Amino acid sequence: MSKYALLFTTSLLCLLSVEPCPALGEEKEAVDRSNEKATPSKGVLDGKSRHEIVTVRRRPANADGTTGRTSGGGLMPAQNAARSQSGLSRDFIARQSPTLSPVAMIADLPGVVYSGNDPLGTNDEQQGLSIRGLDQTEIGYLFENVPAAPPLFLVPYASATADNENIASITLAQGAAETASPLYNAVGGEMSVRMRKPSDERGGYIGGSWGSYSLNREFLRLETGRLGETGIKGFASFSYRGADQWRGAGTSRRFHTDMRLMKEWGQKSSASLIFSFNRERGYYLLPPTLSQWQRMGTKANYTSRYVPGDSNYFRFQENARAQSFLSAPVSLKLSQHVSLDLTPYFIYVWGYDSYGTTLSRTGSYNGNRPAGVLQVPASQGSSFASVATDNYHQSHPGLNSALHYETGKNRLSLGYWYSYYDFSSLSRYVLPDADGGVSNQWGAYPILTAAGSPLSSYDARLLQQINSISLTDRLSLLDRKLVLSAGLRMVMVSRSVTNLLPGARFRNGASYVSPLPQFSASFRLTPRDQVYINGTTGFRAPSGISSYQDRFSIGTGRQTRIASSDVKPEYSIGEELGFRHHGLLSVSVAVFNYNFTNRQVATTTVLNGVMTSESINGGGQTARGAQFELGLKPWHGFSPYLSGQYIHATIDNNIQSGADYLPTKGKRPVRTPTLSGSLGLSYDDGRFFGLFDGHYVGPTYATFMNDERIPGFATANLSLGYRLQTTTSLKTPQLQLNLINLGRSGYLSGVNGVSLNRNATKGVFGTTIAGKAPTYFVGGGFAGVVSLSSGF
Structure with missing residues (x-):
């Protein structure tokens, strides 16, 4: 296979695959595929399997956690649950004002109506949220799999649990919560916030x-x-x-x-x-x-x-x-x-x-x-x-x-x-x-x-x-x-x-x-x-x-x-x-x-x-x-x-x-x-x-x-x-x-x-x-x- 044909094939597969496409100027990472099962239709020469070094280009994550690789600018990370589910990645979260609460950030997702009360998104006490017509007390809120909303009033004081810089992802299920979720109010959905993991480097x-x-x-x-x-x-x-x-x-x-x-x-x-x-x-x-x-x-x-x-x-x-x-x-x-x-x-x-x-x-x-x-x-x-x-x-x-x-x-x-x-x-x-x-x-x-x-x-x-x-x-x-x-x-x-x-x-x-x-x-x-x-x-x-x-x-x-x-x-x-x-x-x-x-x-x-x-x-x-x-x-x-x-x-x-x-x-x-x-x-x-x-x-x-x-x-x-x-x-x-x-x-x-x-x-x-x-x-x-x- 010529290097031009290999480049064209790799680019085409990248566009059609679930994995994000490389961009010009990204760092290169060599991945050895020699231990993987060979595909008969590729890399077979004279009846023998030929293994290649596949070059994968990926932009390293920025200091704010963004990668520039999520669909929809961070508004559509891949989902596979057997229910309606949307999410936000760092590519979107980091682009918002650091003052916004997670409740305000999910306003773009389908079915969400956010009723803000101030432009900076600083007021958890006075804001409204509804999903498919169900208000925020009917939406379960989990932070690191903990039911973090007050159990009696059920209002998600989401900005009280983590700063935006420390939020890795937000997932929203527009429907009932999962069977095992520790919630007793989620008739209209479940919002789950995950905190970032500590870095390996000082x-x-x-x-x-x-x-x-x-x-x-x-x-x-x-x-x-x-x-x-x-x-x-x-x-x-x-x-x-x-x-x-x-x-x-x-x-x-x-x-x-x-x-x-x-x-x-x-x-x-x-x-x-x-x-x-x-x-x-x-x-x-x-x-x-x-x-x-x-x-x-x-x-x-x-x-x-x-x-x-x-x-x-x-x-x-x-x-x-x-x-x-x-x-x-x-x-x-x-x-x-x-x-x-x-x-x-x-x-x-x-x-x-x-x-x-x-x-x-x-x-x-x-x-x-x-x-x-x-x-x-x-x-x-x-x-x-x-x-x-x-x-x-x-x-x-x-x-x-x-x-x-x-x-x-x-x-x-x-x-x-x-x-x-x-x-x-x-x-x-x-x-x-x-x-x-x-x-x-x-x-x-x-x-x-x-x-x-x-x-x-x-x-x-x-x-x-x-x-x-x-x-x-x-x-x-x-x-x-x-x-x-x-x-x-x-x-x-x-x-x-x-x-x-x-x-x-x-x-x-x-x-x-x-x-x-x-x-x-x-x-x-x-x-x-x-x-x-x-x-x-x-x-x-x-x-x-x-x-x-x-x-x-x-x-x-x-x-x-x-x-x-x-x-x-x-x-x-x-x-x-x-x-x-x-x-x-x-x-x-x-x-x-x-x-x-x-x-x-x-x-x-x-x-x-x-x-x-x-x-x-x-x-x-x-x-x-x-x-x-x-x-x-x-x-x-x-x-x-x-x-x-x-x-x-x-x-x-x-x-x-x-x-x-x-x-x-x-x-x-x-x-x-x-x-x-x-x-x-x-x-x-x-x-x-x-x-x-x-x-x-x-x-x-x-x-x-x-x-x-x-x-x-x-x-x-x-x-x-x-x-x-x-x-x-x-x-x-x-x-x-x-x-x-x-x-x-x-x-x-x-x-x-x-x-x-x-x-x-x-x-x-x-x-x-x-x-x-x-x-x-x-x-x-x-x-x-x-x-x-x-x-x-």
């Missing part, structure tokens, strides 16, 4: 970012390399971020630390110790109603200057949260056929939320009992502004384990997950000083009743235990082209709640048991083409503590919520049919169907001045739709990406409101736009790089009666960068510019607090049911971020 990585809204962020990671003959390697990193609110007053700050120690040995045996600490402090942004937005736009904010008696002062709307995360995953190859995975973990969270409210000095209630004359100066008058604080502590230890037995074509897995969760929440009211200063959010010096006890809206504690057992069998047939998998998981959730509020039921609780069978089958038509089908079930216990507590108005003493012990969990049955092709152009297409009972829709309401998370039982729901992804491998440096989803969903029954029912049957569900999609184009020639991505989200309903909705919107982001020359001290230093929300000055990006009906509506039995205005997230305006970084 060194590190440093970066700084500056930009709009006085953004200031620094990051430093130090690598130990392999420590002598122990085989242990590790890294530790620290970052700081400060930025002003993009609308309204206030500054947010974040301190974060990541650490990982790791050792690998033998055949697929490894052990790690992972630790992260995150501390954030910021201010809530006002979620406006539609009328407020139409009247004031982005000026619908809390007040920036304090006037005595004003409860809407921004400093009253503060939140602080600190999280410690510790896990020790171990994978052991016990024998040729048996392996064991163990992941013990411990998560501890503490913090407070505060909101401005107005209290009556003589007419307030503590539970259902009159508080008497509150112990505040008489100069405050008959009513005065105060700060309602919600102090909380969350302790969450657990163990996730799986034992695997594999022989030839069959793999049997037995999994067990145990979780213990201790949550306590205590409300207090504190008095600001004459200038509106609040130095007492922890409630150390609360406002007292006439009897000398602290004024409170709730004093609750919840204990939860989860036991989950799973059994999965996977069978490979027809030379591993056909893979069949069947599994069953049994989830048992037990909750016990105590409430010390005067007049409230002292003890309450609930238990849930749910069997979750799954089946899937996939078939490889060719080495690059796969079809799959699956049938799944999902389960979600009610989120929040509100359903299990008696609540009373602090202004009237009337009971506003009756504690329930029969809150029904959500259950889903889903089916998917999909096709994938990997090659120069990768394609993924899937159609899906869901049926829900007791659909739980998360929302937020204000009770006694405190923002409260709760669930609305949306009854039955049916959803059918299709999604797709297209991604091109890097070709002359360019790599485009396209994704989209169509979904048709309906509410299957009328929803109860008081003693009557709203005529919601056949209406469209909230947070479920019919159309959504994304377009991306990346470029990387080794020196210059860039990424453009745009999103479209169709009109979205905010009420179950479909009497209010927000219009569709489109956003676009641009990233540009240049890599400098590597020196003996610096490895691929680079300059990067991120332009976020091009051409946007603010828009309604999603629904914050849903409502049954906006307008007064006649119920099924003839009762007039009063309406309530939903509230919305305001998408951020334009922002620019400049980043300098380098390995060393």
Whole structure:
């Protein structure tokens, strides 16, 4: 074979194969294939096998972990699971602003609707996420196979677990979670974040970012390399971020630390110790109603200057949260056929939320009992502004384990997950000083009743235990082209709640048991083409503590919520049919169907001045739709990406409101736009790089009666960068510019607090049911971020 024919053949095979194509200027790596079985149609001369040295060109990974080899610019890494599944690699993650959370980064993937609340993506407390119309409390969140979302509220505080520079990949399953996943809320999908492994070489990585809204962020990671003959390697990193609110007053700050120690040995045996600490402090942004937005736009904010008696002062709307995360995953190859995975973990969270409210000095209630004359100066008058604080502590230890037995074509897995969760929440009211200063959010010096006890809206504690057992069998047939998998998981959730509020039921609780069978089958038509089908079930216990507590108005003493012990969990049955092709152009297409009972829709309401998370039982729901992804491998440096989803969903029954029912049957569900999609184009020639991505989200309903909705919107982001020359001290230093929300000055990006009906509506039995205005997230305006970084 001539060298020209060999070059042409190698180039053609490269373009058609799953492996990425080499680019000009890449380093060469010689691979000896002499031990592989010779192909009769190649390299056979005079009846004897001739072995050649095949040259494979690969660009080495840059200091930020990018390789420039993933389809779609890092938006379409290869997948082979028998379910709808998408992902992000370092090629995409590293091109984003370092301030973005993983929840914001998956916005390009099919079926995802991200409702941002600030352009820098810094606010985990106020952002929305839905996948196939299911909100973020219905999406399981795993960090290194640990259920990292708070087990009661189920909101994925994804930026609290790792800095972006330490995230290796993000995988999103748009459907039910895997049988063995340690989750009990993933009826709508599973997002899994993986941390990078420590480097074999000693060194590190440093970066700084500056930009709009006085953004200031620094990051430093130090690598130990392999420590002598122990085989242990590790890294530790620290970052700081400060930025002003993009609308309204206030500054947010974040301190974060990541650490990982790791050792690998033998055949697929490894052990790690992972630790992260995150501390954030910021201010809530006002979620406006539609009328407020139409009247004031982005000026619908809390007040920036304090006037005595004003409860809407921004400093009253503060939140602080600190999280410690510790896990020790171990994978052991016990024998040729048996392996064991163990992941013990411990998560501890503490913090407070505060909101401005107005209290009556003589007419307030503590539970259902009159508080008497509150112990505040008489100069405050008959009513005065105060700060309602919600102090909380969350302790969450657990163990996730799986034992695997594999022989030839069959793999049997037995999994067990145990979780213990201790949550306590205590409300207090504190008095600001004459200038509106609040130095007492922890409630150390609360406002007292006439009897000398602290004024409170709730004093609750919840204990939860989860036991989950799973059994999965996977069978490979027809030379591993056909893979069949069947599994069953049994989830048992037990909750016990105590409430010390005067007049409230002292003890309450609930238990849930749910069997979750799954089946899937996939078939490889060719080495690059796969079809799959699956049938799944999902389960979600009610989120929040509100359903299990008696609540009373602090202004009237009337009971506003009756504690329930029969809150029904959500259950889903889903089916998917999909096709994938990997090659120069990768394609993924899937159609899906869901049926829900007791659909739980998360929302937020204000009770006694405190923002409260709760669930609305949306009854039955049916959803059918299709999604797709297209991604091109890097070709002359360019790599485009396209994704989209169509979904048709309906509410299957009328929803109860008081003693009557709203005529919601056949209406469209909230947070479920019919159309959504994304377009991306990346470029990387080794020196210059860039990424453009745009999103479209169709009109979205905010009420179950479909009497209010927000219009569709489109956003676009641009990233540009240049890599400098590597020196003996610096490895691929680079300059990067991120332009976020091009051409946007603010828009309604999603629904914050849903409502049954906006307008007064006649119920099924003839009762007039009063309406309530939903509230919305305001998408951020334009922002620019400049980043300098380098390995060393």
